[in-house]
Amino acid sequence: MEPVIEIRNLHAEYRAGREKTVALEGISLRAYKGEIFGFIGPNGAGKTTTINILLGFMYPTNGDAVIFGEKSSSLKNRFRIGYLPEIAYYYPFLTPFKILTMYGKLFRIDKTTLNNRINSVLTTVGLTDKENTSIRNLSKGMQQRLGLAQAIINDPEVLILDEPNSGLDPIGKREMRDIILELKNRGKTIFFSSHELSEVELICDRVGIIDRGQILKTEKLSQIVDKIDAKRTVLEDIFVRTIKDKRA
Amino acid sequence: MRAAWIIAKNVIEESIRKKEIYVLFILSIAMMSIIAMASFFSLRGLVKYFIELSFLIVTYITVIVAIVVGARQVPTELNSRTIYPLMAKPLKRSEFIIGKWLGTSIISIFCFLVFEAIFIILLFSKGSSVSGILIQGIFLHILQLMLISSIVICLSAFMTNAANVTVSILYFILGHWIGKAISDVLDKCGAFLAWVLRTLNYILPHLDYFDLSKKIIHQWPPVPAWVIITVMIYALVYISIFLLIGTLKFQRRQL
Numbered sequence: 001m002e003p004v005i006e007i008r009n010l011h012a013e014y015r016a017g018r019e020k021t022v023a024l025e026g027i028s029l030r031a032y033k034g035e036i037f038g039f040i041g042p043n044g045a046g047k048t049t050t051i052n053i054l055l056g057f058m059y060p061t062n063g064d065a066v067i068f069g070e071k072s073s074s075l076k077n078r079f080r081i082g083y084l085p086e087i088a089y090y091y092p093f094l095t096p097f098k099i100l101t102m103y104g105k106l107f108r109i110d111k112t113t114l115n116n117r118i119n120s121v122l123t124t125v126g127l128t129d130k131e132n133t134s135i136r137n138l139s140k141g142m143q144q145r146l147g148l149a150q151a152i153i154n155d156p157e158v159l160i161l162d163e164p165n166s167g168l169d170p171i172g173k174r175e176m177r178d179i180i181l182e183l184k185n186r187g188k189t190i191f192f193s194s195h196e197l198s199e200v201e202l203i204c205d206r207v208g209i210i211d212r213g214q215i216l217k218t219e220k221l222s223q224i225v226d227k228i229d230a231k232r233t234v235l236e237d238i239f240v241r242t243i244k245d246k247r248a
Numbered sequence: 249m250r251a252a253w254i255i256a257k258n259v260i261e262e263s264i265r266k267k268e269i270y271v272l273f274i275l276s277i278a279m280m281s282i283i284a285m286a287s288f289f290s291l292r293g294l295v296k297y298f299i300e301l302s303f304l305i306v307t308y309i310t311v312i313v314a315i316v317v318g319a320r321q322v323p324t325e326l327n328s329r330t331i332y333p334l335m336a337k338p339l340k341r342s343e344f345i346i347g348k349w350l351g352t353s354i355i356s357i358f359c360f361l362v363f364e365a366i367f368i369i370l371l372f373s374k375g376s377s378v379s380g381i382l383i384q385g386i387f388l389h390i391l392q393l394m395l396i397s398s399i400v401i402c403l404s405a406f407m408t409n410a411a412n413v414t415v416s417i418l419y420f421i422l423g424h425w426i427g428k429a430i431s432d433v434l435d436k437c438g439a440f441l442a443w444v445l446r447t448l449n450y451i452l453p454h455l456d457y458f459d460l461s462k463k464i465i466h467q468w469p470p471v472p473a474w475v476i477i478t479v480m481i482y483a484l485v486y487i488s489i490f491l492l493i494g495t496l497k498f499q500r501r502q503l
Contacts, residue, residue, distance in 0.1 A: 055336050057503035075338050083336035089329035091258065093265040105254050106337040150333055160336075 003030035004158055004189045005037070005054070005072070010063035012049050012213075023049040025213040026063065031191050031206075036184050038204035038221070039193040040239060046213040047193040048086070051162050054191075055083055067158060079107060082156035086163040088143030092136035096127055096146050099135065100153055107154040121149040124179060140167040148179065159183060161192035165199055177203055197239055211243050251339050252347035259351025263317050269359065276309045276363055284370040295376050300465045302370070306363040307389060307461070311420050314356035314393050318400030319412035321348040322498065331503055342495040345401060349491055352397040357390050380470035385460035387476065391483040392458035396420060398487040399453075402494035405501065423455030453486045 012024040024046045031037035041047050052058040054065050056073025065072040068080065090099055097118060104114040122128045125145040130138060138146065144167045151159060164180070165173045173196075180203055184190060194200050200207060201221065208218040217224075224238050263269055280302045322345075325331040335344070364386055368378055399419065403412045422429070430449045434442050457479050460471070 052503070055332075057332065057335060059502065075340065078336065078338040081336065083333065085329070085332045087329070089332055091262065091330055093262055094258075098261075102254060102258060103333070103337055106251055106339055108250070108338075147333070 001032050002069075004033045004068060005029075005031040005191055006064075006066045007050065007054075008064045008066070010050065010053060010065060011061045012046075012053060012058060013061055023213055024053075024060070024063075027210065027213065027215045028063075029208045029215055029218050031189055033189050034184065034187050035205040036180065036190040036192070036203050038200035038207040039191060039210065040195075040197060040200055040207055041193075041210035042243060043195075044212075045210045047210060048162060049213075050210070051083075051160055051191075051193060054160060055081070079154065080157045082151035082154060082159045084147045084151040084159070084161045084164055086166050088140065088147050088167070090135050090143065090146060090150075092134065094135055095132050096122065096135065096138075096149065097131040099146070100150060103150050104153050109154070117153060117155070121152055124152070125149045126175065141169055141172045144168055144176075145172070148176065152183070157188060159188055159190045159192075161190065163194055164192055165194065165196055173199065209239060209242050211246060214246075216242050216246050249343075249346075251343040252350055255339070255344055255347025256351035256354060259317070259321065259348060260355055263351075263355045268316060269313060269355070272309050272313060273359065273362070276305050277366060279305050280363070280366060280370060284373070295371075295374050296465055298374065299371070299376075300461070302367050303385070303461050303464060306360065306367060307459075310356050310360040310363065310389070310393060311396055312417075313359050314352055314397045315400050315413055315416045315420070317355050318348070318352040318397050319404055319416065320409045321352065321401060322404040323407075323409045323412075326503065335503060341499045345405070345491060345495045345498055348404075349398050349401040349487075349494075352401060353394045356393045356397060360386075360389060360393060379464070379467055381460060381463050381468050384470055384476055385464045388458040388460055388479060391480060392455060395453060395455075395458070395483050395487055395490075398490035398494075402490040402497075405494045405497040419452075420455065423453065424459060425456070426452055427454050427456060453482070457482060 007027060007029050009026045009028055010024050011022075011026055014021045014023055027046070027050065029037075039047055039050065049058060050065075053060050054067070054072045067077050070077060094102070100118045100121065101114065104117065109117065118131075119128070122131055125148050127142060127145055127149065130142060135143065135146065144164075148161075148164065151161070159180075161180070164176055168176055177199065180190060180192075184203075204221050206218065206220050207224065209216045283298050283301050325334070335341070371378070396416070400412060400416050403415060407415070427449060430445045434445060437445065463471070
């Protein structure tokens with residue numbers, strides 16, 4: 001099967017003055033069409049750096065990040081990608097309707113289609129009654145829902161979600177999970193990073209574990225889960241063990 | 249260009265929501281009104297005085313609007329991280345920079361035109377009329393605002409908001425004197441410094457080319473059209489250069 005997302009031998013480093021920090025040390029991974037790929041790792045492991053390179057926010061020092069067979073951050077690809085940042089970063093002076101209109105126009109969606117799509121995504125994320133409320137007056141959870149709304153405004157084929165459950169209460173998390181599964185059922189490819197391993201365990205088809213800029217494991221979730229005690233089937237156990245083994 | 253226009257509209261919307269422009273608006277209108285009222289105290293020959301001061305106020309205030317609005321564009325997007333969802337959309341970095349410049353230019357030009365409308369109304373109330381040189385002066389100041397906006401947006405790709413405001417205001421003040429100041433000191437400096445100053449003289453845009461205020465005050469006849477066209481080309485070349493530098497810097501930047 002052809003991968004939708006392919007990362008090949010990706011290296012990245014940060015420079016702060018003379019100091020150089022290696023963020024990625026030649027990672028490689030693939031995400032296939034229609035799957036949910038969970039990208040997990042401790043803080044500072046390189047998850048956000050990888051996502052930043054995928055989206056063209058950062059440039060790698062070596063290696064490639066490819067989506068649909070071409071440079072991941074190409075303009076053509078951005079029409080097919082949706083991105084949800086970890087924390088809601090939206091213009092506080094706008095309303096959900098206005099910001100979705102602005103983003104939708106960047107995708108060159110015509111006015112009638114865009115209005116219908118805005119109604120549809122606001123219904124999906126449960127923000128219909130807040131469409132004209134200033135973003136600064138929305139709760140953190142609502143802003144995260146708005147983040148998902150803007151990520152799917154273009155009906156993307158690939159969704160890149162950075163900690164999608166950040167700031168959500170248990171009900172919000174459940175709803176987010178349902179939306180992600182619904183998107184998967186519609187054939188979308190979803191790449192998401194998360195700290196919440198229980199969530200990853202519930203929805204992912206495959207996971208990649210990253211630590212200190214290196215991929216330690218990339219496997220189907222079912223294969224990982226089969227290897228551990230059925231009564232305490234938690235991805236967390238595998239995750240912690242993998243990290244500790246590597247660091248030992 | 250459509251994407252740049254979307255960014256420009258967002259700059260305009262943001263500026264409308266901020267209070268600073270309203271404060272500058274009220275302040276300038278109040279100052280112009282006070283100057284206009286001076287004639288009520290039976291002082292004669294105040295039209296020139298009114299034109300001079302009002303034009304000065306309007307020029308400075310609108311340049312400050314361009315600098316304040318433009319300087320925060322890139323740093324604020326980076327600090328508040330609103331740039332992440334934005335740049336994940338089909339938007340080129342060059343379109344982002346052009347959109348920010350366009351929005352900043354429109355806001356400052358809009359403020360200028362409103363001030364000028366008030367200025368002209370007050371001018372009529374004093375029995376004076378709109379001269380050809382005034383229209384030319386208005387046009388050149390619009391070009392100047394576009395040029396200053398491009399400088400500020402270019403610098404905002406390199407430096408913080410505060411540093412940009414400081415450098416831009418200094419440049420605006422020096423830019424009006426740069427040609428004269430350099431030619432005055434050239435004879436008194438060594439060969440190397442003279443070369444540096446001459447180079448600066450050629451490289452940096454001369455803002456005094458856009459200033460017709462003295463001619464407006466003394467009600468000169470309009471300057472020939474070719475002069476205005478030349479200055480317009482001069483401004484457009486510099487605007488393109490500054491936007492290109494800003495874009496190149498921003499394109500290389502890790503977000």
